[in-house]
Amino acid sequence: MKLESLRDLYVEQLKDLYNAEQQLIKALPKMAKAASSEELKAAFEDHLGQTRQHAQRIETIFERMGEKAKGKTCKAMEGLVEEGGEVIKKEDMNGGIKDAALIAAAQRVEHYEIAGYGCVRAYATRLGEDDAATLLSQTLQEEKEADEALNDIAEELNIEVPQESGQSGKRTVKSSRGRTRSAA
Numbered sequence: 324m325k326l327e328s329l330r331d332l333y334v335e336q337l338k339d340l341y342n343a344e345q346q347l348i349k350a351l352p353k354m355a356k357a358a359s360s361e362e363l364k365a366a367f368e369d370h371l372g373q374t375r376q377h378a379q380r381i382e383t384i385f386e387r388m389g390e391k392a393k394g395k396t397c398k399a400m401e402g403l404v405e406e407g408g409e410v411i412k413k414e415d416m417n418g419g420i421k422d423a424a425l426i427a428a429a430q431r432v433e434h435y436e437i438a439g440y441g442c443v444r445a446y447a448t449r450l451g452e453d454d455a456a457t458l459l460s461q462t463l464q465e466e467k468e469a470d471e472a473l474n475d476i477a478e479e480l481n482i483e484v485p486q487e488s489g490q491s492g493k494r495t496v497k498s499s500r501g502r503t504r505s506a507a
Contacts, residue, residue: 329450332446338393340397340443342394342396345394348371348375348378351368351370354407357421359421360422363422363425370469373465376462377465384447388452400432403432403435422480426477440459443459444456
């Protein structure tokens, strides 16, 4: 499709995000299964429900434009999901380290989505698509909240930290929120 207008770009970007959401609907249950932290599992499961809503919102936007909701393959999300899949397959990581790697992979996804939804919301606003802009703002806010939740979980992970080469022990960790706790 030749992009000749902001509307063309808007539609193309919505298709990209729609496909990205479809890929995540398939990937999030695998990430939840691979997580050892119950809090992280729950975060992935909760975000799966939100991701389904995000896809439905895009479907609603397409319906209102008189277009069929279909995605164009989102290569960026393919790569991000593939990286997350590599973490899931690694068997040489202990639970806390794997959880940290899963969070890193998930936050890369969230940041991609935050950028994408921020742009399409701006396009919708510029095009006078106020209802679409409202729906896209909801999704953008939920993506930001998911990113914050992942940050919070990352700060609380119980990961063994080597005191000396080849040894592990306890140390005190101070989170960015000022809480001090003992970490394994």
